[in-house]
Amino acid sequence: MRIESGIDGLDEILQGGLLPERVYLLSGPPGGGKTTFGVQFLAKGALQGDVGLYVTLLECPQNIINDMSNYSFNVIPLIKVKKLLFADLGPRMEYGYMDELKDIIQPHEGIEGVSSEHEAPSPATVFKELAAYVAEYNVKRLVIDSMTAIRFATHDPALQEKEMTRFIRNLKKLGCTTMIIGELTDPTAYTTEQFASHGVIFLHNFLYEKQMTRAIQIIKMRGTKHDCNMHKVQFTERGLQVEGLLQ
Secondary structure, eight states: OOBOOSSBTTGGGTTTSBOTTOEEEEEOSTTSSHHHHHHHHHHHHHHTTOEEEEEESSSOHHHHHHHHTTSSSOHHHHHHTTSEEEEEOSSOOSTTTGGGOTTSBOOOTTOTTOOOTTOOOOHHHHHHHHHHHHHHHTEEEEEEEOTHHHHTTSSOHHHHHHHHHHHHHHHTTSOSEEEEEOOOOOTTSOOHHHHHSSEEEEEEEEEETTEEEEEEEEEEETTOOOOOSOEEEEEETTEEEEEEEOO
């Protein structure tokens, strides 16, 4: 069984779609389309009846909602019927900020280890919150933006790698199809997230023949035949669209 990614042209190079209930790493430089990919993936599932949750650890959720409303994803209607959810699990914002975000679910109170007002969230804290949301809202598709926010919660490199492995292993038990967003800019600079995830999707944004070019590359996809070459990517009113091979 496969599930549709929601990205036009992507499923054709993934044997019909993604394998469900797996963890995928979505990475790339700024401007590659990671946020758009994530919301597009959730919106597709929401339109099919599956609840999707976008967890932000860095950006203001309302900014993401505003930006994604420029596409034909039906973001606002899906939020209103609680098929598309946004949660802010980053450091607590200024006083009164959360009170203004009526459609954004708030962190659970009373969970042991919840970070203080300005403290960076830890992998363990974030996972506890995620598990609670998944159970409460019956979440089937999950996006976490981004791993950088929790990877550097500790300054000990060895502990960072251990916590990332532990975090991803626990994500696999949630029963969701999960996209974790990374800030990796070099697809050959291998990280724990790449090894631990079931699949690695890289969104490129680089100068090619004197013009900026966007492309997508499937670095890894367990259980799926796929093309490892770069395919062109375009932004359309329907979101990202995968096209032919980059020549």
